[in-house]
Amino acid sequence: MNASVDSLIDLWGQLLGTDTWPVLARPEALWLLVLPLGLALWRRQRRARLDAYADPELHDWAFAGTTGRQRRRGLPWVGRLLWALFWLFAVLALADPRVPEESQSPQESRAPLLFVVDGSSAMSGRDVEPNRIERAVMLIELLGESISAHPTGLLRSVDTAGLMLPPSPDGNLLTFYAQHLPGLVSDHLVARPDRAFELAAEMSAMDGGAVIWLTAADGRQFAGERGSRLLAAAKRLAERDIPLFAVAMARERTPLFRDGQPRRNDDNEVIVSEPDVTRVAELASLTDGVARQTGVLAEDAAFLRERIDALPAPSRSLESVEGYRSLAVLALWVAMVALVIHLVLDWGLPGARRWRLAAIVLVAVLAPVVFTVAGAAPLVxxxxxxxxxxxxxxxxxxxxxxxxxxxxxxxxxxxxxxxxxxxxxxxxxxxxxxxxxxxxxxxxxxxxxxxxxxxxxxxxxxxxxxxxxxxxxxxxxxxxxxxxxxxxxxxxxxxxxxxxAQEESLEPTPEFQGYESILRREIVEDDGAEMAEEMLESEGSGQGGAVAEQPPGDGESFVLDENLLGGARKKLERIEDRPVPPLDGLLRQQPYKSTVRQGLVDREPGGDE
The missing domain is CATH 1.25.40.10 (Tetratricopeptide repeat domain)
Incomplete structure (x- = not known):
C-alpha cells in the first residue's frame, strides 16, 4: 500500500513539476466526452415532457423516484458535478496522458527486420555453391554488419513457423542463430511460408518493418491450396504495410540431397527441386516489395541493403518510446473517487439497488444475440x-x-x-x-x-x-x-x-503380390512337393543340360570383349546399396513351404529315421 501511495505522490509531483502539457497516447478516446452531452440533452427533453403532468409546486413530490432530488435536497448540482468529474477523468485515463521523464532524450528508431529462411529439403540443392541453405547463411552474415542498427529477427519456415529469434537490437544474435540453420534442414520437400507470413503479420514488433524471405522457390509450394493460402498471407502483410524482400536461393532444376546422397522416392527416382521465381516476384509485388534470383553474393547483399536503407523510420508510439511516464493511473483514481461519492449521495449505502447493475449486464450480453437473431449480422x-x-x-x-x-x-x-x-x-x-x-x-x-x-x-x-x-x-x-x-x-x-497421349494402364504390374496371388486359385499342398521333387531330379538339366548334350564345338563360345565390359561397368554404376525387400519373410508365410521342406527332408539320407 505504501508503494502505491508513494507512486501516486510521485506522479502528482511529476505532473506539477513538468514544464509541458501532457501528451495523449490515444487522443481518439476523447470522443467519448460527447456521450454524456447527448445523454444530458435526452434527459432534459424527457423532463420537459414529464413537467406537463403536474403543477410546478408538485414536481419534487411527483418525480422524487426518477430525479433523485429527495436524496440531494438543496444540492442538485453536486451530483451533476461528481458525475461530470468521473466521466472526464475516466476518458482521460483511456486517452493515457504521458509526461516526459527528466534527463531523457528521444532515441532514434530503425525499421525492424525479420529474416524468414526456408528450412525444407528443397534448400539442400547444389545448383549454387556450396548449397542453397549455406548460401543463405553466408548472405545473412554478409548483411550482419550493415544492418546492425536495425532490430533483426530470424524465423525458420518448414511445415510450421518456428521463431528462432524475435526482433532484437543485438545483431550478433542473428549471425549466431543463422549458423545453426544448415543442421536444421528438414525432410519435408517444401515449406509452408504462408504460416511464417501470418505469424509476421501478427507480431506487434514488426510495425514499420520488413520481411526478408530467403527461399528455395520450389514450385510445389505455389500450386493448389498452398498457393491460395500463400497469397492470402501476403495480403495480410500488405495490410500491415510490411513489404516482402525476397531472394530466391536457386538458379535451376537440381536434385535434393540427404546425408550427401541424392534423395529418392519409393520408385527409386531422384527427387528434384524446380524453382519458380515468377511466383516469388508475384508475392513480393503484392506487398509493394521486390524479389531477386540469387547471382553474385555481394550483389545479393547490395540489393537487400539498398531496400533496407530505403525503409522509413517507423513512427514510434508513446507506448514504446522510453523516457515518457504514463499518468493514466492517476486519472483513474480521481474518476473512481468521484464515482464512489456520487453513488453514496445518490443511492445511499453501497450494495443498494443491485438490480440496476444486473440489468445493464443483461442488456450487454443479450444485445449481440438479438442482433444476430434479427439478421443484422448476415446483412453486414x-x-x-x-x-x-x-x-x-x-x-x-x-x-x-x-x-x-x-x-x-x-x-x-x-x-x-x-x-x-x-x-x-x-x-x-x-x-x-x-x-x-x-x-x-x-x-x-x-x-x-x-x-x-x-x-x-x-x-x-x-x-x-x-x-x-x-x-x-x-x-x-x-x-x-x-x-x-x-x-x-x-x-x-x-x-x-x-x-x-499414352494412358496409364490399369492392369496390375507383374510383381510379387503376397497373399493376393494365393487367394486367386485353390491351393493344393501336394503341388509344392511335386514341384520340389522335379527341381531336385532335374539338376544338371534345363538350358545347361541342353547345351551339354550338343556336340563339342557346335556352340558359340563366350568371349569377353570391350562392348560387354563397357555394358557391365554401366550396370555396376547403377547398383546402389539399398535394403533388400523382405521376400524371405513373406515366402515363409506360403502354405506350401512346409510341404516342400518335408519332401526335401524325406529325400536326404537317414531322413526316415
Whole structure:
C-alpha cells in the first residue's frame, strides 16, 4: 500500500513539476466526452415532457423516484458535478496522458527486420555453391554488419513457423542463430511460408518493418491450396504495410540431397527441386516489395541493403518510446473517487439497488444475440462479401490476377468460386483452378451458371493434363446446351489429345503380390512337393543340360570383349546399396513351404529315421 501511495505522490509531483502539457497516447478516446452531452440533452427533453403532468409546486413530490432530488435536497448540482468529474477523468485515463521523464532524450528508431529462411529439403540443392541453405547463411552474415542498427529477427519456415529469434537490437544474435540453420534442414520437400507470413503479420514488433524471405522457390509450394493460402498471407502483410524482400536461393532444376546422397522416392527416382521465381516476384509485388534470383553474393547483399536503407523510420508510439511516464493511473483514481461519492449521495449505502447493475449486464450480453437473431449480422456479412467481389472483378479486369484471387477467396458463393478459378487459371495455377471451378459447379443455381462453370472446368482440366475429366466436363456442358459449339470443339480436341497421349494402364504390374496371388486359385499342398521333387531330379538339366548334350564345338563360345565390359561397368554404376525387400519373410508365410521342406527332408539320407 505504501508503494502505491508513494507512486501516486510521485506522479502528482511529476505532473506539477513538468514544464509541458501532457501528451495523449490515444487522443481518439476523447470522443467519448460527447456521450454524456447527448445523454444530458435526452434527459432534459424527457423532463420537459414529464413537467406537463403536474403543477410546478408538485414536481419534487411527483418525480422524487426518477430525479433523485429527495436524496440531494438543496444540492442538485453536486451530483451533476461528481458525475461530470468521473466521466472526464475516466476518458482521460483511456486517452493515457504521458509526461516526459527528466534527463531523457528521444532515441532514434530503425525499421525492424525479420529474416524468414526456408528450412525444407528443397534448400539442400547444389545448383549454387556450396548449397542453397549455406548460401543463405553466408548472405545473412554478409548483411550482419550493415544492418546492425536495425532490430533483426530470424524465423525458420518448414511445415510450421518456428521463431528462432524475435526482433532484437543485438545483431550478433542473428549471425549466431543463422549458423545453426544448415543442421536444421528438414525432410519435408517444401515449406509452408504462408504460416511464417501470418505469424509476421501478427507480431506487434514488426510495425514499420520488413520481411526478408530467403527461399528455395520450389514450385510445389505455389500450386493448389498452398498457393491460395500463400497469397492470402501476403495480403495480410500488405495490410500491415510490411513489404516482402525476397531472394530466391536457386538458379535451376537440381536434385535434393540427404546425408550427401541424392534423395529418392519409393520408385527409386531422384527427387528434384524446380524453382519458380515468377511466383516469388508475384508475392513480393503484392506487398509493394521486390524479389531477386540469387547471382553474385555481394550483389545479393547490395540489393537487400539498398531496400533496407530505403525503409522509413517507423513512427514510434508513446507506448514504446522510453523516457515518457504514463499518468493514466492517476486519472483513474480521481474518476473512481468521484464515482464512489456520487453513488453514496445518490443511492445511499453501497450494495443498494443491485438490480440496476444486473440489468445493464443483461442488456450487454443479450444485445449481440438479438442482433444476430434479427439478421443484422448476415446483412453486414453480405455487404462485406459484395465489396470483396467488386474489388476482385476490378483487379481481374486490370490484369492483377493474384490480387483478384485473394479477394475472391475472401468472399463466398458461386461468383466468388468462379472468379477464383478464373484468376487461378490466368495465373497458370491449374490444380487450384480445378478445385475452385468444381466448387462453382456445385454452387450453381441455374443451368447458365452450371454451363459456364463446366466449360471453364474442362479448360482447366485440359491444361492440367487430366483429359478424361476434361471430356466429362465438356460432355456435361453439352447435355445442358447441345448447341454449345465451343464445348463441342474443345471436347473433340481433348479426345484427340487423349488418344495421342499414352494412358496409364490399369492392369496390375507383374510383381510379387503376397497373399493376393494365393487367394486367386485353390491351393493344393501336394503341388509344392511335386514341384520340389522335379527341381531336385532335374539338376544338371534345363538350358545347361541342353547345351551339354550338343556336340563339342557346335556352340558359340563366350568371349569377353570391350562392348560387354563397357555394358557391365554401366550396370555396376547403377547398383546402389539399398535394403533388400523382405521376400524371405513373406515366402515363409506360403502354405506350401512346409510341404516342400518335408519332401526335401524325406529325400536326404537317414531322413526316415
Amino acid at each position: 456479412d453480405e455487404v462485406e462479401r459484395e465489396a470483396h467481389l467488386d474489388q476482385a472483378w476490378q483487379a481481374f479486369e486490370a490484369g492483377e490476377f493474384a490480387r483478384a484471387q485473394i479477394e475472391f477467396d475472401r468472399a463466398a458463393g458461386f461468383n466468388a468460386r468462379l472468379g477464383s478459378g478464373l484468376a487461378a487459371f490466368r495465373r497458370a495455377d491449374y490444380p487450384h483452378a480445378v478445385e475452385r471451378l468444381q466448387a462453382a459447379t456445385w454452387l450453381a443455381e441455374t443451368d447458365e451458371q452450371r454451363l459456364l462453370a463446366l466449360f471453364n472446368l474442362g479448360n482447366a482440366l485440359t491444361l492440367a493434363r487430366r483429359y478424361r475429366g476434361a471430356v466429362d466436363a465438356f460432355e456435361a456442358a453439352l447435355r445442358i446446351d447441345p448447341e454449345f459449339e465451343d464445348a463441342r470443339t474443345n471436347r473433340d480436341l481433348v479426345e484427340a489429345l487423349r488418344g495421342g
